[in-house]
Amino acid sequence: MKVLAHALGLIGMSCAIMACTATPEKIQVENQCKDPRPQICTMIYMPVCGLDEKGDINTYASGCNACSRADVVGYSDGACEDTAVQ
Secondary structure, X not given: OHHHHHHHHHHHHHHHHHHHXXXXXXOOOOXXXXXXXXXXXXXXXXXXXXXXXXXXXXXXXXXXXXXXXXXXXXXXXXXXXXXXXX
16 A cells, blocks of 8 residues: 555656646746836837747837837846847
Protein backbone atom coordinates (compact mmCIF):
# COMPACT_ATOMS: atom_id res chain seq x y z
CA MET A 1 0.00 0.00 0.00
CA LYS A 2 2.85 2.39 0.86
CA VAL A 3 4.56 1.57 -2.43
CA LEU A 4 1.40 2.43 -4.40
CA ALA A 5 0.97 5.73 -2.54
CA HIS A 6 4.63 6.57 -3.10
CA ALA A 7 4.38 5.72 -6.83
CA LEU A 8 1.25 7.86 -7.21
CA GLY A 9 2.99 10.73 -5.44
CA LEU A 10 5.97 10.49 -7.81
CA ILE A 11 3.67 10.41 -10.82
CA GLY A 12 1.82 13.48 -9.56
CA MET A 13 5.05 15.38 -8.96
CA SER A 14 6.36 14.40 -12.39
CA CYS A 15 3.22 15.72 -14.05
CA ALA A 16 3.46 18.97 -12.09
CA ILE A 17 7.10 19.45 -13.06
CA MET A 18 6.38 18.68 -16.72
CA ALA A 19 3.49 21.16 -16.70
CA CYS A 20 5.76 23.88 -15.35
CA THR A 21 8.35 23.33 -18.03
CA ALA A 22 5.75 23.10 -20.80
CA THR A 23 4.08 26.42 -19.89
CA PRO A 24 5.28 29.28 -22.09
CA GLU A 25 7.09 32.04 -20.23
CA LYS A 26 4.96 35.12 -19.64
CA ILE A 27 6.47 38.39 -20.78
CA GLN A 28 6.87 40.87 -17.95
CA VAL A 29 6.38 44.61 -18.41
CA GLU A 30 7.80 47.38 -16.23
CA ASN A 31 4.86 49.78 -16.72
CA GLN A 32 1.15 48.95 -16.84
CA CYS A 33 -1.15 51.03 -19.06
CA LYS A 34 -3.97 52.69 -17.13
CA ASP A 35 -7.32 54.13 -18.08
CA PRO A 36 -8.13 56.70 -19.27
CA ARG A 37 -5.80 56.14 -22.22
CA PRO A 38 -3.75 59.07 -23.60
CA GLN A 39 -5.38 60.92 -26.49
CA ILE A 40 -2.39 63.13 -27.38
CA CYS A 41 1.33 62.28 -27.03
CA THR A 42 4.43 64.44 -27.41
CA MET A 43 6.79 63.83 -30.32
CA ILE A 44 9.68 62.86 -28.00
CA TYR A 45 11.23 59.62 -29.26
CA MET A 46 11.97 57.25 -26.37
CA PRO A 47 11.24 53.75 -27.74
CA VAL A 48 9.50 51.17 -25.58
CA CYS A 49 8.59 47.52 -26.02
CA GLY A 50 4.81 47.19 -25.68
CA LEU A 51 2.86 44.04 -24.86
CA ASP A 52 -0.68 43.60 -26.18
CA GLU A 53 -3.58 41.47 -24.91
CA LYS A 54 -2.66 38.59 -27.27
CA GLY A 55 0.88 38.42 -25.91
CA ASP A 56 2.49 40.02 -28.97
CA ILE A 57 5.23 42.60 -28.53
CA ASN A 58 5.90 45.67 -30.69
CA THR A 59 8.18 48.67 -30.47
CA TYR A 60 6.43 52.04 -30.02
CA ALA A 61 7.92 55.55 -30.17
CA SER A 62 7.12 56.17 -26.48
CA GLY A 63 5.18 54.81 -23.54
CA CYS A 64 2.43 57.30 -24.32
CA ASN A 65 2.15 56.01 -27.90
CA ALA A 66 2.03 52.42 -26.65
CA CYS A 67 -0.66 53.06 -24.03
CA SER A 68 -2.77 55.13 -26.42
CA ARG A 69 -3.65 51.83 -28.12
CA ALA A 70 -6.52 50.03 -26.38
CA ASP A 71 -5.01 46.56 -26.91
CA VAL A 72 -1.65 47.35 -25.23
CA VAL A 73 -1.51 46.27 -21.58
CA GLY A 74 1.94 47.60 -20.70
CA TYR A 75 5.48 48.33 -21.83
CA SER A 76 9.15 48.16 -20.86
CA ASP A 77 11.76 50.79 -21.65
CA GLY A 78 13.79 50.24 -24.80
CA ALA A 79 12.89 48.89 -28.21
CA CYS A 80 11.86 45.26 -28.67
CA GLU A 81 14.32 43.03 -30.45
CA ASP A 82 13.67 42.65 -34.19
CA THR A 83 10.46 44.71 -34.45
CA ALA A 84 9.62 47.87 -36.35
CA VAL A 85 8.67 51.12 -34.60
CA GLN A 86 4.96 51.97 -34.77
